[in-house]
Amino acid sequence: MADTLSPVHPLHAWREAFAALPDGLEITAEPLVAAMDLRLGRAAVEAVTDVLGAAVPTVPNTWVATPTGRIIWLGPDEWLVHSDAHTPTELESRLRGIVAPAGGAAVDVSAQRTGLRLAGPLVRELLALGCSLDLHPSVFPPGACAQTTVGQVGVVLAAARADTDDAFHLLVRPSFAGHLAAWLLDAAIEFTPEEQQ
Amino acid sequence: MRLPTGGRIDRSVTLHFTFDGVGYTGHPGDTLASALLANGVHRIGTSVNLGRPRGVVAAWSDDPAGLVQVEEPFPEPMLLATTIELTDGLVARGIPGRGRLAEVPDTARYDRRHAHCDTVVVGAGPAGLLAAREAARRGERVVLVDDRPDAGGALRGTEEIEGRPALDWAAGVVAELAATPDVLHLQRTTAFGLYDDGFVLALERRNGARHQSRQRVHRIRAKHVVVATGAHERPIVFCDNDRPGIMLAGAAREMLHRYGVLAGQRIVVFTSDDAAYDAAADLAAAGARVTLLDARPAQALHTDTRPPNPGAHLCAEPGAHLCAEPGAHLCAEHSVDVRPGAVVVGTEGVEHVTHAVLADGERLPCDLLLVSGGWNPTAHLFSHGRGPLRYDEALGAFVPGEPLENVTVVGAAAGEPAPNRLVLWRTPGDQTTQFVDIARDATVADIARSVGAGMRSVEHIKRYTTIGTAHDQGKTSGIVAVGVAAELLGVPVALLGTTTFRPPYTPVAFAALAGRERGRLFDPERTTALHPWHVEAGAVFEDVGQWKRPRYYPRPGESMDDAVLRECAAVRTGVGILDGSTLGKIDVQGPDAGVLLDRLYTNMISNLAVGRARYGVMCGADGMVIDDGTVLRIADDRFLVVTTTGGAATILDWMEEWHQTEWPDLRVHLASVTEQWAVIPVVGPRSRDVVGAVFPDLDASAEAFPFMAWRDTVLDGVPVRVARISFSGELAFEVNVSSWYADAVWRRLLAAGEPHGITPYGTETMHVLRAEKGYPIIGQDTDGTVTPHDLGLGWAVSKKKPDFVGKRSFTRPSNLDPLRKQLVGLLPVDAATKLPEGSQIVEDAVLPPPPVPMLGHVTSSYHSAELGRPFALALMKAGRARIGDVVHVPVDGTLVPVEVAGSVLVDPEGTRRDG
DSSP: OOSOOOOOTTTGGGGGHHEEEEEOOOOEEEEEEEEOOOOOOHHGGGGGHHHHTSOOOOTTTTTTOOOOTTEEEEEEEEEEEESSSHHHHHHHHHHHHGGGTTTTTEEEEETTTTEEEEETTTTTHHHHOOEEEEEEETSOTTTTTEEEEEEEEEEEEEESSSSOOOHHHHHEEEEHHHHHHHHHHHHHHSSOOOGGG | BBBBBSSSSOTTTTTEEEEEEEEEEOOTTTTTHHHHHTTOOOOEEEOTTOEEEEEEEOOTTTTSSSEEEEEEEOOOEEEEEETBBOTTTEEEOSSOOOOOOOOOOOEEEEEEEEEEEEEEEOHHHHHHHHHHHHHHHTTTTTEESSSSSSSSSSSSSEEEETTHHHHHHHHHHHHHHHHHTTEEEEESSSEEEEGGGGEEEEEEEEEOOTTTEEEEEEEEEEEEEEEEEOOOEOOOOTTTTSTTTTEEEEEHHHHHHHHHHOOOOOOEEEESSSSSHHHHHHHHHHHHHEEEEESSOOOOSSSSSOOOOOTTTTSSGGGGGGOOOOHHHHHHHHTTTEEEEOOOOEEEESSSEEEEEEETTTEESSSSEEEOOEEEOOOOHHHTTTEEEETTTTTTEEEEEETTTTTEEEEGOOOOOTTTTTOOOOOOOSSBBBEEGGGGGEHHHHHHHHEEEEEEEEHHHHHHHTTOSSTTTTTTTTTHHHHHHHHHHOOOOHHOOOOOOSSSSOOOOHHHHHHHGGGGGOOOOOOOOTTHHHHHHTTTTEEEEEEEEEEOOTTTTOOOOHHHHHHHHHHHHOOOOOTTTTTTEEEEEEEEHHHHHHHHHHHHTTTTTTTTTEEEEEEEEEOEEEEEEEEEEETEEEEEEETTTTTTTHHHHHHHHHHIOOEEEEEEEEOOTTTTTTEEEESSSTTTHHHHHHHHTOSSTTTTTTTBBEEEEEEEEEEEEOOOSSSSSEEEEEEEEEEEHHHHHHHHHHHHOOOOOOEOOOOOHHHHHHHTTOOOOOOTOOOOOOOTTTOOOGGGSSSSSSOOTTTTGGGGGGGGGGTEEEEEEEEEETTTOOOTTTTTEEESSSOOOOSOOOOOEEEEEEEETTTEEEEHHHHEEEEGTTTEEEEEETTTTEEEEEEEOOOOOTTOOOOOOTT
16 A cells, blocks of 8 residues: 555546647646635735735736746636645635635635646647637737637636747646547647658 | 630649549549530439439539539539539539438548638638738738639639739739738638628638548638628529520630630520620630520610629729620620520420520520529628628619628629619420429429419428529529519519528538537546546446446446346445545535525525535425535535536536525625545445545544544545445445545555455446435436425425525425325336336226326336345325335336335335444
């Protein structure tokens, strides 16, 4: 019997297939991080800044980077917080301590979604095959995010910040992650030279 | 006949193809139709009802007659010869109106792509090219789609635009668009539907490499739609107007200019419009002997009657005007025999037209009879978008009327002036051979019959005669049918109006619409974190909504019944383990969490102590059960609601709806945590040993850890929540852990359970075990008409709470009816027959004459390892009052006697739940 419990990444089995994608397209499974669903009224917005290391974004469909992760706008009073500096239990407990007295809520959703990073010059072309949103940089610039679908799968889609214009984060429920991975790989065949297939 | 020069075909390459078993050759750039005409083949097939020989009528997707079955490269039914691009090795045959679907799987790929733009231009003729160029020059994001292989629309190459030969000009615009960022230009792409808010669907025929999709549906969302779809020529109806060798004048002209094909040597052109003069002159110039019959009297004819050029509406620059010689003048130059005041009333020739018969009886020999009754704007997309069409008396055509917001119609699609056109729908003669819709074998006589039957609406006439309902959707026949019907009814065409155009503009294969969503990608398969383990363990899976759940784990040689009996016995006598992760889970947080739950559950939730769990039932406003499950109180201001697997999303929506629309004042927040938590029930008399061994910090004794309580513990630093909840009546511990650690915890439990013979079990065993205890499955034992009381769950309906959703319905007279169907057990008297689920229950051993009164039906039925016999649950009228009675269930024609029993068949005293 092992001494510690090992977490299993929902996309563990897909890593090899992701690595074999054609040039111009890169898919990686993002590490597992603590994630909280945060609900709070305007009055409590400032109260969580210290814990999160950044103010929550109030512009709809945007996200911000924090020193330890991200804060993604999901609704007028709802955010998704990622942090690699806390365990899920710690983060939930700290945030709940702050927001609950103000009528807010914090829920550990670390395992409720899993992350993929899609990058490369072909990434918009790939997503255009399954996402009905306009992902043109003029419309969906770095820092934009949305709750949408890719293929038939609901995702939180976020345009990556800073590192490159051609990258997106996709957050998907783990039960759908396998289907989404299969869908992305199938769509990527379009860009795979025949000799590589 | 193929001409030595001209057209946009590549004569340096020869393509071989087979039609109706005969080998022919053609060239790249040909369609099947043009290649056949080049080989002198006019006859394509026979008509759908009358079996009359038919040939090519039009040159593109408006052709009503030239349907073929493609056999190679891949079988496809009912394609138009005029739209099939010729490829080497093509095998096709003419069909009598109907084709044959492929019997081999289609291995080609299909997909869809989303596009967004400021302006989408449909049609890459001169008007469309200009519109696209202007939009691109304004810096807009532009999508330009056109259904032909190349841009240029109806340009023949003999015109000039902006001082350049027209095709050079078109190539120049295409090059400019290609060099402009954010312009997507797609040829071979048919916009087949325009919907609200600038949404255009288009089908691209890609025919690329195998790894690329063969066809792609583009879903284009545009701020502005430019419809530049040109015009369709329409025929004039006369007797026997359907023979091979009878074509539209423009089609023959297109065959000449686009494909270098002269479709006849001795040509008769019959028209009532100026435009056909150009066709006549061009064909004569190419070497044919041409007679032009003009229905108009001599004095109506002008010498210069050219319609303005198609791009003129849009063109801002004077240099853009087309330049060409007047048609009548050219006719004279090329010795076309023009006869004013002459009409065709009939034809001769069965397999191919041999004569045009004139009104005065003259028989004009010909091998090609061309017809032109004028041009109709291709206003289909405008009409799709609910743009009104207006009848233009002078054109004899429906043109776009009141403009649509954000839709602009340009070029010939807007309706071009034709000042001298004589609107002529048909010439005199026998109505039964005057074909209006050639594709449907529908004649003037059919319209007359519909009118005679009392139909006055063109929509009714269309449906009665089927005119306009074939593959071509009446592109050439629709307007003529309206004109003929108006004549027969003696009403103005404008008053009769036209039918509404609906998508798709041209047929679209289902495969293209399905796109990538077929086979494995047809519908998402949801899997739990333990799925890889289940697969490895050889589980047989069951679809539960989108979830794949292990149904049972057969050992080698075991049937499902064997496996389930073994799994059931293991749980009742030892210990079993289940993946229950698919259960819906909702975190309910906030000071008013208890208030919200009290209002939504039938029973009281707010008085639940922290650390405890309670079974609860939810009803709709009609008092019928919609879901059930357990609620755990996590903290004073926090609950965890557990729903059924199928109810996970709908119950969250249901709770949000009540909260957001009825009680927004409640301070409570809901969040789905279905996938956050893996749930692993460890079930059976030995479960305490297993749980105790894996979680050393947890006191699992009955005293410290009572039924319907939960405890938090930690396993190697990972938080674990264990709840004593049982869906089997046995001692059971539901182990909840972050799904990251589901696999690790599952393996620990298996290892600890090994000495006790721990047995993984699936949903089938779960169903049997719960049914033995009379626990209903919402959606299986209920159907939306069942109250908690019907299920024997009256104890879970609060009498104290002032109100909750569904409460007032419980006092309705019908809810108090003692004859309501109630959940009961059924025990086949022979202790051997497993009743099929869904079976009806009848009273007596002999069926009375129909209608046989039905007492209810079987909702669940299984073999019970514990009872050593089959049993069932059923909804039965006044069921509980009839316990002990024997009633009957028809099975395979025999009436099986069954004893009505209480719904709890195993351990009714509940002695086993504490182990």
